[in-house]
Amino acid sequence: EVQLVESGGGLVQPGGSLRLSCAASRFTFSSYWMTWVRQAPGKGLEWVANIKYDGSDKYYVDSVKGRFTISRDNAEKSLYLQMNSLRAEDTAVYYCARACHDYYDTNGYSHWGQGTLVTVSS
Amino acid sequence: DIQMTQSPSSLSASVGDRVTITCRASQSISIYLNWYQQKVGKAPKLLIYAASSLQDGVPSRFTGSGSATDFTLTISSLQPEDFATYYCQQSYSAPGTFGQGTKLEIK
Numbered sequence: 001e002v003q004l005v006e007s008g009g010g011l012v013q014p015g016g017s018l019r020l021s022c023a024a025s026r027f028t029f030s031s032y033w034m035t036w037v038r039q040a041p042g043k044g045l046e047w048v049a050n051i052k053y054d055g056s057d058k059y060y061v062d063s064v065k066g067r068f069t070i071s072r073d074n075a076e077k078s079l080y081l082q083m084n085s086l087r088a089e090d091t092a093v094y095y096c097a098r099a100c101h102d103y104y105d106t107n108g109y110s111h112w113g114q115g116t117l118v119t120v121s122s
Numbered sequence: 123d124i125q126m127t128q129s130p131s132s133l134s135a136s137v138g139d140r141v142t143i144t145c146r147a148s149q150s151i152s153i154y155l156n157w158y159q160q161k162v163g164k165a166p167k168l169l170i171y172a173a174s175s176l177q178d179g180v181p182s183r184f185t186g187s188g189s190a191t192d193f194t195l196t197i198s199s200l201q202p203e204d205f206a207t208y209y210c211q212q213s214y215s216a217p218g219t220f221g222q223g224t225k226l227e228i229k
Binding site: 035037044045046047048050059060061062095100105106107108109110112113114115 | 123154156158160165166167168170171172175177209211213214216217218219220221222223
């Protein structure tokens with residue numbers, strides 16, 4: 001069974017930084033696009049960033065460009081999201097998600113972690 | 123960025139009903155449209171990918187259709203476990219925007 005486990009969430013002051021991690025297991029991590037999706041309390045899903053299976057391409061939603069950086073370590077089977085200059089509106093549960101099929105990012109996300117809560121508040 | 127608009131935002135229905143949720147893209151996205159179900163406090167679950175392909179393990183009462191800008195998710199006979207929030211998501215171009223969600227409630 002595919003497993004994705006996020007960690008690194010917590011309470012941070014506005015302007016602060018956090019690094020989220022997603023540990024992957026039971027699939028060939030290096031063959032899949034990976035994505036971060038967030039959900040503010042009581043709100044809908046928001047796509048945040050994704051990264052190609054080899055790390056060569058990365059994409060971000062406009063609201064986080066220049067502040068967040070997605071990365072991966074295929075040897076460690078881990079996905080990361082470095083979040084800087086955090087704002088109150090970044091408060092959300094952050095999910096890592098795996099593409100449905102290897103090498104493609106066009107068929108949705110078939111596996112999700114349990115999510116990690118990031119709260120930005122003074 | 124491509125905008126995704128779902129309707130209705132909420133829907134009340136009874137067990138056994140047939141329900142349809144629509145999703146409209148702000149530009150053509152071919153068939154790169156996915157549907158998810160989310161229950162409170164849980165991660166989303168992929169139901170349909172590529173507009174009409176049923177994800178493994180998803181009951182056949184869920185069907186998706188459409189192309190270009192207009193898509194639908196149909197549940198043929200609602201079961202108690204289907205009451206949840208449903209999201210569409212385009213995977214045609216980054217960012218892979220989601221619709222605002224449709225909350226399906228018990229009548």
